[in-house]
Amino acid sequence: MTFWRRFARNLGAMAGLAILVLVALMAVLAPVIYPFSPWEMRGIPFMPPGEGGFLLGSDSLGRDVAAGIAHGALVSFLVGGVSTVAALVLGVTLGAVAGYGGGWVDDAIMRFTEFFQTIPSFVLAVVLVAIFTPSITSIVVAIAVVSWPPVTRVVRAEFLSLRSREFVQAAEVLGRGRIAIMVTEILPNALSPIIVLASLMVATAILLESSLSFLGLGDPNLMSWGFMIGSGRSVIRIAWWMSVFPGIAIFLTVLALNLVGEGLNDALNPRLAGRRGALPT
Amino acid sequence: MITASPLGRRTLLAGAAAAPTLMTLAEARAQGVQPRRGGVLNTIITPEPPLLVLGVNNQGPTLIVASKIYQGLLSVTPKLEPTPVLAKSWTRSEDGLTYTFALEQGVKWHDGRDFTAEDVVFSIMKFHMEVNPRARAILQRIDRAEAPDAHTVRFTLKAPFEPFLLIFDVTGCAIVPKHVYDGTDFRNNPANATPIGTGPFRFAEWQRGNFIRLVRNDSYWKPGQPYLDGITWRIVPDSQSRALALQTGQVQMTTSNDIEPFDVPRFQQQQNLEVRQDGWELFAPLSWIEINNRLDNLKDARFRRAMAHAVDRSFIAQRLWFGVGKPATSPIASATRFHDPSVQMPAFNPREAMALLDGMGLRPNAQGIRASFKMMQLPYGEVWNRLSEYLRQAMRQVGLEVTLESTDVAGWVRRLANWEYETTINFVYQWGDPTLGVERTYVTSNIQKVAFTNTAGYSNPEVDRLFEAARNAAAAEERRRLFSEVQKKLVEDIPLVWLMELSFPTIHDRRLRNVITTGTGVHKSFDDVFLAA
Amino acid sequence: MGAAKLLRFLAGRSVKAVIVVLAIIVFQFVLIRLAPGDPASVIAGQSGAADPLFMQQLRAQFGLDRPLHEQLLIYLRDMLSLDLGFSHRQQQPVVRLIAERLPATLLLTGTAFLFAVSGGVALGVMAARRVGRAADSAITVLALTFYATPIFWVGLLLVLVFSVWLEWLPSFGMHTVGAELGGLAYALDVARHLILPALTLGLFFLAIYARLARASMLEVADQDFVRTARAKGVPEGRIVRAHVLRNALLPVITFAGIQAGQLVGGSILVETVFAWPGIGRLAFDALLARDYATLLGVFFCTAVMVVVFNLVTDLLYAVVDPRVEVA
């Protein structure tokens, strides 16, 4: 059963993929549908959805909420994607070295990871962004710094179990170098949990970015969904749509990423999926 | 946006939009409204002040609450003319060097001790000189201070200083008890937790994060006053909750930053409430785009003039501040003395702006961008974020690309003080007189690496000379002529793009009378305020 | 688990805990110093006037004029006597400030945690027992929904629906402003205020526990000893209760330990939306005001909370699983 057929069997995953494609399309087509900067003041402020030429209403400065959501999609994907890649590179390297290296190296790295996980990740992110003054780079760095520990834990567990597998020992007996063994023998077999984790991390990163923007720590030059919700918060009584619609956009994107993540998980390790054993009902 | 804005820096003042309906005691009686004794005024303070001893702390909320506990020698009318408080009367010597104050008799401190001239000399020459940077700038001009008898104080200046009296309001120099502070570390004196003044209300209780309660000072030196039994300030961090509390009558008055601008229209329609913008004449905060005059483009007056033409100040007043406050016309606010209405800064005229930029050779590129610069956002709440977002769009219309930089209070002050910015938004109090509040922003001598000085780095010897002359001129008419000259010069150089004469709504229950009768609005002692039936 | 072994375990773990907490404090101490500006510039900013003397006096007052390492040593020394320094912003000792605000956060995170664990595990078990059927997919979708929505947005929606439109519940604060209530009335008032924030924080974690419990139940259901039990003729209901559930709880307990810190992180957002007077909000304001003492005090508190929570979950795990050597 090919990977794609197993993935397609999971309806949720297909729904998630559909939503993701839609959102990606929105991000790409934003400059076409709304050929103006989302910051532009297009009309009368606080217009309810559907009135004054605003599909989803206007905000406190008469800016188009719909345009904001469309342009905001790219920001979310950018932040989510780049920070996840950064966290993965760091997490996988540390996890691999800890898992394969073993001994005191493993202890040192694990103590370091645990240390990081004792500090609440959101608190650390807020402090980091406040220190390096809010901008797209400081946000991506902050998110990456707080999201690598779980990757290290997963990758270390994978490397630990694979290290004792016989095909790895065979490679040792063949006299292959330690790095060659880690990269060509172990890593390819540790990819599936990493891929699943990656999709979930993009989702968490988007949530984190929106939370930071909500607290006013977003990049002031980027119209992000979190920023829109934050700026709509205090006027929620007179303009509920300013906060509700961007929230829906975040919800759909993050939901889609989670569904795709689950789909990947089923498709990549069928052994687990196949074992949907019947629980004594 | 930083949700609960860490209070509008210092109290902000509205220009005298509506003529102040001055309800003197007589008029109140005449309209058959007898001042009624009794009742507790519930109001709000945002955010919670760190402590209530004026001088040691001069933040906005402290000024509002502590001005009921302490008193100054004088206060000011909405026209900024001095009025008697602890000083019954005062005389100025012919040569303008010596001021003699006759103090009220029989005034008692809240702890029962007698108020004497010694307290005044100590407060002015020792206490405020040590802890109060703004007062210090003026008090350093005093050569000698004497207390010939228990109820007379005489100050002799080094040189004549016409606006000298304006510093003696309670918000400038509150008179503090010498027997409590003399010889102690003013900042860490344990008595700071229980402030002792001469004012109409005594400190009763303070539950941090909850409320501050003052009660009537029964031995207050004005007979029969104060009318209110007490005043309670509630601490409500969430802006929507404050609006709800006012709407439901849980509180009878809100001031300063309690209510967000976009909520004000809603309360203007509410019958049982009155919305006042006056009462800030002494402070007269003026907001502007601060421009670092040292950098390319920004050091060219034509570029700054083009920036000024690009800004629609009435849009800002209507759309961002919802009519609270009014567009600025000159570096000296309309409520401040010697404001010259004939001086008009560049009007909103995008075409003129583009013409100026063309004149400078700054042609628009493929994306229509002529030049670009950075703007540091002012971290004082949502309305300021909206302002910088509006300015970015306004500048973009004329081909100037603005990149916003976000900071928090500490970061903003450090970068402003160290000149590490291209442009930012700023506002400063004028304290009633151009010499007290305006000069410091424009004179070359005050270019320092400290916040709220001439951080823009503007330097014009002619302007320096005019400010110098006006500072030392004895006669008010002479100063008026000089200040008109300065305003014309500054509008021509346009070192900063002035935006708004800020105002703050005071919203109170119609039954509450005599709330705003002076040039300091809600910062008066409230001894004559009463709750009509 | 013998008392002696328990004591030895606690001793070992508390030494480790102290080291971790100290490491965190030193790390945070240096980290927040990197933030531009300092308390003096905040006060200067807010009082609208300053001159070099004023700034210098303030810095001396906060002890900022001394070299960094000296400040750190002073702070650590004071910490030993539980003196966490003085908050210039709130003008009171940090210990008292935190003592005032901590109960609110404990109440919020505690309620949210209990709600999330009990609700989540219940839903997870129910979904696992009806795997593939309507109830299962409904619960899975519900869990995914709450897992995918940003906490603060859920909070805003709840405020919009329940307090702005329906006006059933208060939308902010921990008690009604101005109402001087006593005893039970006070408790009820706080409870009414607690519903929306606890729900907001709880729903997100409920979703996590539901998914975890479901996956864990299905995993255990495939184990050999379940087949053995069935071969013994044990009825299905008893199999779930006596065999599957207990084994399925082990990963839930481990996860609860690890993500204790995230609960506190989440409380910052909830306390901001609902103006809940907790230490999450306190930390955020302290950060903006560069009130280092208060900020460090809160970090110290959260670090201790997380470490203690991990200790409790490890103990709980050792109680449930005899194989675990309490070493």
Next chain:
Amino acid sequence: MSAPILAVEGLTIGLPAGGDRANAVEDVSLAVRPGEIVCVVGESGSGKSMTAAAVMGLLPKGLPVRAGRVLFEGKDLLRLAPEAFRALRGARIGMVFQEPMTALNPLMRVGDQIAEAFRVHGERGDIRSRVLALLEDVRLPDPPSIVDAYPFRLSGGQRQRVMIAMALALGPSVLIADEPTTALDVTTQMQILRLIRNLQERRGTGVLFITHDFGVVAEIADRVAVMQHGRVVEQGEAGRVLNAPGHPYTRALIAAVPHGRARPAEVLSPEPVLEVRNLGKSFRRGGGLFRRGSPVLAVSDASFALAKGETLGVVGESGSGKSTLARCVVRLIEPERGEIAFHGTDLRPLGRAAMRPFRARIQMVFQDPYASLNPRRRVGDIIAEGPITHGMPRAEAVARARELLSLVQLDPGAMDRFPHEFSGGQRQRIGIARALALEPELLIADEPVSALDVSVQAQILDLLDGIRRRLRLTMLFITHDLRVAAQVCDRIAVMQRGRIVEMGETARVFGAPEHPYTRELLDAIPGKAWTPPLQAA
């Protein structure tokens, strides 16, 4: 012959679509009479376990019963209401499974799990004493301490005894045992087989015994049913089927059983290739943050020599250290003490770089065909990897790989395919090809055939023997199956708890064992009294 207490008639169980055949089990009929042990024997995938599961009503969801009846005490179990069937399970029919280590609930005391069998079927009264009696019955040492112990404190054998106690608690008339001893050591296996035989005789229980090992069949079966691809190809009295198999498949299976006849020693030259002296290795077990765990001696003071062309067999039960010894020689594990002299050079102190040249000359074949090949790489790359690492140009290495494939009787087309496309036997051949790619002088084989079906086992052993002769290889052969060792090795070393207790010519060790442990091992070979009939050609 009394009437059967359990009769399976025409049982057919369907496979989900896409399987390699229509039904898992096709028209199976067999019967179990009281006091009789019926063995069902067949290779993996033959459907023997499926049949047992069907009788017990434990078929997984995706495998429907298409036809047939299972008659037990006058009822057709396949048509019985679930609740009624449940009442039977554990009371009238008991079952024991293959994996003892995971068959007990780790979080429940052993005594409680046995007591549950009583309580669930409505038994009341002093259950604890009945449990203690049962533990006594299955010959568990010190029942009072075991009853309150948690499963992880018990060994595999002990846990299997608890399982048997649980299954026989309510005196069922039929006991189904699905490969109960496959996961156990030889000696423990023998004890369990004798226990089942003993209990069965005393209680007159009918036993349906599933196995793949003809030795076990010879040891305990009264009747035998041989299954292939889901069908019963032959059935009858044990002696008749074993010694005069009728069906060709049965004959082939029996022929593949290692006959255990010692092979004459063939030594090419006395000059030692490998000399191991006083080898010692210990592991740390347990140990927390502050204290080191108690050391466990895996290998202590092992010494032996290996002459050119000779095959030394190292036999012993799991935990005896035989595998650790092999891994120390090839430096997968670092021993603390002793010398490993290869042509005179001691390999032990060599660093990673210094060891590389010797790597090419010592290679290893592993046990688990499904774990010894990297699933993500093509077979060609796997085999060519060794030579490429040692500097051989890629093209030449690939050509070498193609040759080796034919050497191990696989078609060269396999080069570009992935491991998951091959059977267990084929994968083991690829493993051997990989080991031979570097033309090693010494080959370490760590249980190379233990994970394979009997028929495939025989083919691999023949292949190894052929290669050994042709390439003049010296081999160190690790196994727990003495019959395989006898057939393959020139000399045998017997290990017990990390020590070599006996070493000598295969014929001498098998014929006149000196050490008591060796005797116990030999005695524990199931069906040793039966010598399989020699297959012509």
